[in-house]
Amino acid sequence: EYIGLIADKSPGLRILEIGAGTGGTTYHVLERLRNPDGTSKARNYTFTDISTGFLAKAAERFSEDTAILEFSALNIEEDPLAQGFQTESFDLIVCANVLHATRSIQETLAHCRWLLKPEGKLVLSEVTIKRIFSGFIMGPLPGWWLGEDDGRKGGPLLNVEEWDLALKQADFSGVDLDVRGDCDTSLEPVSLL
Numbered sequence: 001e002y003i004g005l006i007a008d009k010s011p012g013l014r015i016l017e018i019g020a021g022t023g024g025t026t027y028h029v030l031e032r033l034r035n036p037d038g039t040s041k042a043r044n045y046t047f048t049d050i051s052t053g054f055l056a057k058a059a060e061r062f063s064e065d066t067a068i069l070e071f072s073a074l075n076i077e078e079d080p081l082a083q084g085f086q087t088e089s090f091d092l093i094v095c096a097n098v099l100h101a102t103r104s105i106q107e108t109l110a111h112c113r114w115l116l117k118p119e120g121k122l123v124l125s126e127v128t129i130k131r132i133f134s135g136f137i138m139g140p141l142p143g144w145w146l147g148e149d150d151g152r153k154g155g156p157l158l159n160v161e162e163w164d165l166a167l168k169q170a171d172f173s174g175v176d177l178d179v180r181g182d183c184d185t186s187l188e189p190v191s192l193l
Contacts, residue, residue: 002179002192003123004032006092007041013091014044016115018076019098021049023058025125029094030065040068046090048074077102080111088117096125097190100156103149109170122172128160128180129189163193 007013020026026047033041045068047058055071062069074083076099081087093112102108112122152158158166164175179192 001032002177003029003092003094004041006121007033010091011041012043013041014046014089015042015092015094016046016048016090017094017096018048018074018112019050019095019101020047020058021051021054023047023054023061025094025096026058026062030062034065038064040065042068044068044070046070046072048072050075076108076111077104078111080115085115087114088120090115091117091120093120093122095123097127099124100126100158102156105150105152105158105166106170109166109172113170113172122167124163124191124193126163126191126193127157127189128163128178128191128193129187160191160193 003015015029017026017029026045030040030045033045035041045065047055047062047069048071049055049058050073052073055073059066059069059071072084074080074085093116095112099105099108099112109122116122160175160178168174175193177193180190181188
């Protein structure tokens with residue numbers, strides 16, 4: 001919904017999704033961007049993942065949006081320019097539970113910054129409340145421990161304050177918005193930043 005509100009205000013956006021995987025987030029974003037006549041509020045939507053195995057399936061799944069969609073491999077831990085991307089070419093970058101799973105948050109955020117236009121927005125959906133069960137579930141996976149050398153002990157997650165600091169250090173404005181679906185009895189661990 002948030003991305004749709006941005007597109008309502010500024011149609012014709014160039015959007016990059018990093019780590020799109022099976023397209024769970026993509027589906028909802030594309031649906032919200034669709035105009036009543038079937039066209040999109042976005043000019044371009046680039047679906048990326050580190051694994052090329054997701055790209056063909058995504059092209060099939062999102063065939064209704066082929067007019068705006070591009071599919072490309074992208075490892076955000078590596079220099080995006082060396083992977084065929086151009087600096088300052090996107091108005092908006094969408095990342096759903098992906099940036100924390102990198103070795104260096106600062107390097108990853110710097111790569112995102114290179115890809116964004118000067119007034120661009122980085123929209124993150126990230127687990128920001130660290131709960132012990134996350135480590136029990138994800139701990140056996142080697143990717144859970146990528147942030148150890150980056151100072152993220154016990155797992156790769158950052159809380160909102162840590163994201164704010166990391167974003168500021170990477171020349172972003174910080175966390176401008178933190179939206180969670182909290183209720184009285186429990187805190188939702190995922191934030192829209």
